[in-house]
Amino acid sequence: MATRSYAIIGTGAVGGFYGAKLQKAGLEVHFLLNRDYEFVRTQGLKIDSLEGNFTLPQVQAYNDVHQMPPCDVVIVALKTTHNYLLPQLLPPIVKPDGVVLLLQNGLNVEPQIAEIVGEKRVMGGLCFICSNKVGPGHIQHIDYSAVHLGEYQAQYQPGGISERMQEIGRDFQQANIPVELTEDLMLSRWKKLVWNIPYNGLSVVLDARTDEIMANPETRLLAEELMGEVVAIASSYNRHLPKNYIELMLDHTDKMKPYLTSMKLDYDAHRPLELEAIVGNPLQAAIAQGVDVPKITMLYQQLKFLDARNQTILR
Amino acid sequence: MATRSYAIIGTGAVGGFYGAKLQKAGLEVHFLLNRDYEFVRTQGLKIDSLEGNFTLPQVQAYNDVHQMPPCDVVIVALKTTHNYLLPQLLPPIVKPDGVVLLLQNGLNVEPQIAEIVGEKRVMGGLCFICSNKVGPGHIQHIDYSAVHLGEYQAQYQPGGISERMQEIGRDFQQANIPVELTEDLMLSRWKKLVWNIPYNGLSVVLDARTDEIMANPETRLLAEELMGEVVAIASSYNRHLPKNYIELMLDHTDKMKPYLTSMKLDYDAHRPLELEAIVGNPLQAAIAQGVDVPKITMLYQQLKFLDARNQTILR
Helix, strand or coil: CCCCEEEEECCCCCHHHHHHHHHHCCCEEEEECCCCHHHHHHHCEEEEECCCCEEECCCEEECCHHHCCCEEEEEECCCHHHHHHHHHHCHHHEEEEEEEEEECCCCCCHHHHHHHHCHHHEEEEEEEEEEEEEECCEEEEEEEEEEEEEECCHHHCCCCCCHHHHHHHHHHHHCCCCEEEECCHHHHHHHHHHHHHHHHHHHHHCCCCHHHHHHCHHHHHHHHHHHHHHHHHHHHCCCCCCCCHHHHHHHHHHHCCCCCCHHHHHHHCCCCCCHHHHHHHHHHHHHHHCCCCHHHHHHHHHHHHHHHHHHHCCC | CCCCEEEEECCCCCHHHHHHHHHHCCCEEEEECCCCHHHHHHHCEEEEECCCCEEECCCEEECCHHHCCCEEEEEECCCHHHHHHHHHHCHHHEEEEEEEEEECCCCCCHHHHHHHHCHHHEEEEEEEEEEEEEECCEEEEEEEEEEEEEECCHHHCCCCCCHHHHHHHHHHHHCCCCEEEECCHHHHHHHHHHHHHHHHHHHHHCCCCHHHHHHCHHHHHHHHHHHHHHHHHHHHCCCCCCCCHHHHHHHHHHHCCCCCCHHHHHHHCCCCCCHHHHHHHHHHHHHHHCCCCHHHHHHHHHHHHHHHHHHHCCC
8 A cells, every 4th residue: 555645734733733643653744834944844843742742853844835745645734814825835735646635624615725726636624632832843732633534525515435535544543643534524514613603703702711601601502592503504505413412512511621712812812813714604604595693693793803903903 | 930859869970960060050959979978078069061160069968868858850870780779769769749860771770660669750861971970079071961851651651741841851951951852761762772782782892992893894784783673672662763763873973982882981990781771671672572683682691791700800
């Protein structure tokens, strides 16, 4: 069996962690870096993880895609707010029979990738991981690490379980990353959005951790109602979530440690929010189907205001 | 014509201003005070106003309603969050044929007063005034001062223009306070809520002035949509606002100077919000009529969260 080469676009909390794990498992990995290029080129990567710390003193680091070899699997792990760079970054580094694996949150990003590299070379992935970049080339892995992989097909038609998904899945498992293969990427995306929309959104608007949102009966109900709107959009695309799914998500969140969402971390660091991928695109999907989602709409309006001000006023 | 005696319950930015104006015009006024009692008893009241500064070195100040004479008109100008005191405060000081004039924001406060003093002794008033208490017995009057008066009848049935309204109106005019008499108190309350709900609510949730809310197209639209929900509740009570009323309110707000709402000032000072009178009671009124108001509901949920936290965490 031929081994696959990997490129990592966005060597941060997510891309840095998965790339390092793959390299540690013996796979060929090429890392694209920007700010941290000089540091990582000379010092490598350092992973602090409850599954065991490790360092990779030497990695193949690049700051220019034209220096990179075309790879079999190109993992995109940028913030979606940097996806405007992808039309320049992707074409040189995806092999003709290679695939782009999009490890990002949100909805309707795959179609944008398909426009760049063609529909047949896009796969989606959802990461269930808590990790942070704590310094150049230095990643702290806090909890979880599972990845769900799904083939992308036009309009998110279910793509089934392909040969290449299984191969990539085996690479991840070899690197001790739990993997699930999904036949229906869109269903998986809606499932994750049921959690992401209420908690990412409300954590920013209310300046609150998940446990604070859950402890107050009004905002706990609001989170539940927002979940209900997400489930309604999914249904309009014939993705019917299990009846008790909302209850499961609420229970799950009750049991979580106090948690600041990624959108809240971005907000506090005055980075642009991943607002379109996580809230705006699902809202557009609702509008396209004529589904009324007033609370998601209001959440989006509030976040647009806060994001715009957050970019202009540092205070 | 007999002259009327006035009692002022809540000698702050609103009650202190109107009470002082009435006394200056020669009327008999009795002021109930709490924290500022000693100061005002010995030093009187001081009004800084663009219509002319004045001081009242001597006022009739009390810190106990049992020392006060029963009055013809008892003006309630407390924050609604202190209305739980009224069952103790009102009975001793309202003459048998006197009236309680409620100068507070919001909806469905009059029925609570009616329970204490009886339906026939309740009148409502809406104040269009910008004023602040800047120190003990010291009120700064910034802009406007008009009062709209309306008789209260059970379930806000329109009360028409009564003799006593006209008399009180003449007292106010004698004190240079512009007065309008309204036949339908509930209509006036809904009109004011069209402005108060969106701007008071959003100014707290988004930590924003009115001009910031209006400058962003998303939150401008959100304010307009919230106004639409208020208009819909009013309609369900057969109070039909003029077709261009929302447009008028938006235009009016565009032209206002940057403004922090009273709810935002309360929030920043860690005082309890007038949340039930301004948002909660209108929301209950919608639920009672089966009117769906998802955005007001969400605003209420968010404000309940923020108000509760604001009372427990000073930061």
